[in-house]
Amino acid sequence: MDWLNALQGTLAVALVVTTGLLGLQQGTVRTLRESNGDLRARREDQDKYVAEVEVKLSKCEAENEVLRTVVTGEAHLEALTHQLDEHHRESMEALVEIKDAIQGGPHGA
Amino acid sequence: MPLDRDHVTIASRLMLPTYAAFCGVYGIVFILDPQGRLGRAASLEAARWAMDLWIWGALWLVLAAVMLAALRTHTRDRYLAALYICRASWWAWAVVCEAAVFFNDDVTFLAGSLGVFVGIACTASIRSLRTGEA
Secondary structure, eight states: OOOOHHHHHHHHHHHHHHHHHHHHHHHHHHHHHHHHHOOOOOHHHHHHHHHHHHHHHHHHHHHHHHHHHHHHHHHHHHHHHHHHHHHHHHHHHHHHHHHHTTTTTHHHH | OOSSSSSHHHHHHHHHHHHHHHHHHHHHHHHHHHGGGGHGGGGGGGHHHOHHHHHHHHHHHHHHHHHHHHHHOOHHHHHHHHHHHHHHHHHHHHHHHHHHHHHTTTSOTTTTTTHHHHHHHHHHHHHHHHHHHO
């Protein structure tokens, strides 16, 4: 085999191998592009989901605020009722004392 | 994803070892050229002009060895690289065999069909391996 044949053979093999590797590179780039598209679509879906969750969260916070006010109002009402009961009891005790004093001692003596 | 039976299609379980065996057999026959038949084949005139038949054989034998090693070590990327080069070599083979039609009236018009078919089969397997179908 002479050198020209060897060179021709080497060049031919190099051409075939290079063509194959170029195909491999192209396939890799295509796969990466597809993955990129898929990830981009997934990220958009997740962004939409986050936006929906944020809207729900705002609604929940507003409802929570209303409920907190209601609960606070009830606690306030309860405190007032308790105070009224206290005053009523003290008033009744004072009235009994006054009545006793008017009638000249305990049991109208 | 490893290259094993659980991570390839049913078709690939058959085809991946077949590519290695096919290239290996062609490689051995082209290197040894039993009885000098390949050297006398009219359809291989252009192929012999492109490069000596034993070089074609050596290329396929090396590819077969790489594919077998990749199958043993379950390395998908290595097998893919060999398959891409295998595809390129068989398309080149199709071109040189078909070119012989223009140089020799005894060569059939179908001379390049084997190379085209093997190239298409390689393309199908490449797409299957790339997608990682299981």
